[in-house]
Amino acid sequence: MSGVLRSEWTKLRTTSGTAWLLLGLVVATIGIGWLATAVTTCTHSDCFLDPTQLSLTGVQLGQIVVAVLAVMLFGNEYSTGLIRLTLAATPRRWTVLAAKALVLTGPVLLAAGVAVAGSVVAGRQYQSVPFRLTPVLGTVIYLALIALFSLGLAAIVRSAAVAIGIVLGLCYAYPLLAAATGDPAWVRRLLQIGPTTAGQNIMSTVDPETLAHAPWNGLGVLALWTAGTLLTAAVLLHRRDA
Template sequence: MVRSEWTKVWTTPGTAWLLITMVVATAGVSVLAAAVTGCPDTGCTVDVAKVNLTGVQLGQAVVAILAVLVVGGEYSSGMIRTTFAAVPRRLTVLAAKALIVTGVVVVTAAIAVAAALIISARLLPLSLGNGTVLRAAGGSVLYLGLIGLLALGVATAVRDPAAAVGAVLGLLYVFPIFGLATTDPDFQRHLQQIGPMAAGLAVQATTGLDTLPISPWRGLAVLAAWAAAALLAGGLLVRLRDA
């Protein structure tokens, strides 16, 4: 089953280009962010590691599209009926897809994050061997992997690729938008604690950790909970509905 899903991923049109785009977008935006901060010429008061990983916020959109297409593409083409006919245990199919998405995204994300840090460090220097920087880098890779699982779960539940992409991106960005729209600091902090993107990206922080709305690993756990909930919903619906 895993081998079959692996073959499907790499024979789906656009997979390779999406992965290349994710690496380029993540590294490119990170380099741009490092270039416009004004450090170190004017003195650096920002979290350098977080700035050098800014591109993850764009890379996640590409990851979401890729993960959605893994299952949404089969629904839109009708191929999912053949898949379920060959493997009647639908949760096994979903588990295989989740495993492939996780593996492909994590490996590509590791390349993207490494490229972002190495290139950006030429413009905005930081110690790549520092423990907190390594945590920010590794956490960013896990973050992108969890975004892939979140998108896979949503796509399985929604089934329509366009609607699923819209739902995932809306879920990621609606909490920050609401945060900007409110003037209540306590409500803003609460939104940052429960929003999948805001909470998950806390793992990139390397300075001012005691002032964060949520600690780095707890923030990543919030995103993991969102991903698990999406996969659970997708799994339940895929068992209950006709293909």
């Protein structure tokens, strides 16, 4: 396993896009969060505003950068045919998936940590964003889970483009579709089961009653999706012809 881990680390390290995408995650997340806090004002007395969530607006874009990085790990191998060499070198295929997951998680946690902490700090320039552990830590974990979910998805569909399409759909189209059902009970139910919509509850610091999930529960739903996806990926990787 240690050899496979080292091997996957070398691959990630020598992929030209890796460093840029991690930098992109930090810049996009902080930049958009800062912009959102700068342009949003609350003048009405009954104004509903969650400064923490507002400062983390950039995560909406940052999660796609993370997903792109993650799907590349498998997507590139399938598009070039490199996967056959990888699996010929490591016939215990689940170790390849595990190693990719591990080497992906480290850098993503690090970059997401900088991005999320930076967003909160930047947001304090215009809003009274409190320093709270739950949304900061939780959002970092959220981004890591999105990365792992995307990784598993890419291994299942064996295409970076298809995988990123699904992630984009879940991030942007799914909440709209859920809202379009009209019926509040259904909207709530759909927001509760969607991996991204459930997971994003972790960014909220206001009244949990208004949320689809309590913050950590929502993240738990995403974690379940991620575990299920990785497990499915492992089984398919083992059973399918390379």
